[in-house]
Amino acid sequence: MGTVNLAFHVAKEDFSKAGEASSSIKKTLKKLGIDSKIIRKVAIVTYEAEMNIVIHSHGGKITVDIDTEKIKIQAIDQGPGIADTNKAMEIGFSTATQKVRELGFGAGMGLPNIKRNSDKFAISSEIDKYTKIESSIYLTK
């Protein structure tokens, strides 16, 4: 298997399309014959990241790069940025609105859940500029 690169734009507050990118990524991984446990981890990471972009950001992009060793997921948005990324990583910390909570999200579990399903994880952010999440999931251990 060579390198496969996927990229998806994610629009802000478009809840009717939220999850389409992750769905497409999951279907591609299935076609590539990736192990179902790995696919599940990638699905959780991409879906949580996609929901974060829809809920919190001005819009962004998810890219997935698959090589023989790992699946690397990057989610980057166009702001507003996170003032304290350590705080954002705490389980239960949330800035989500009531509307988002009614959709079954905004419990402050997304970022910790992404980290838990990643073999390698990094978050960086600059106020008014971007938030970037990088997650790698290894295909072989």
Next chain:
Amino acid sequence: MKLMEIKELLDAEVLIGEDTLNTEIYSAFACDLMSDVLAFVEDKSLLLTGLTNLQTIRTAEMMDIDAIVFVRGKIPNQEILTLAKENNMCILSTKHILYQSCGILYNKGLRGANIMHK
């Protein structure tokens, strides 16, 4: 427990997936918080929920959940059912409340899903 038995026990209506009722279900998870489904569910479980929106189906898709029971008589709209159908899911709707639905199934031997962490 087969989906057919779950349908009968809960006196549920099959909204999508009449052809999947022979599928065996080994465990169940119940909540209205999709964040919890994403964070906890480990098995290919049955999901019982009162939350009827597209994100319920998307969350189930991500977690390889093939069967959902909507409780409290809730019926999702056509767009949601179409997405469920595309994903070959079985969608049931029961008039029972969540607590009652879980009690009925648990009493008949359907156990709670294994979860990933405490």
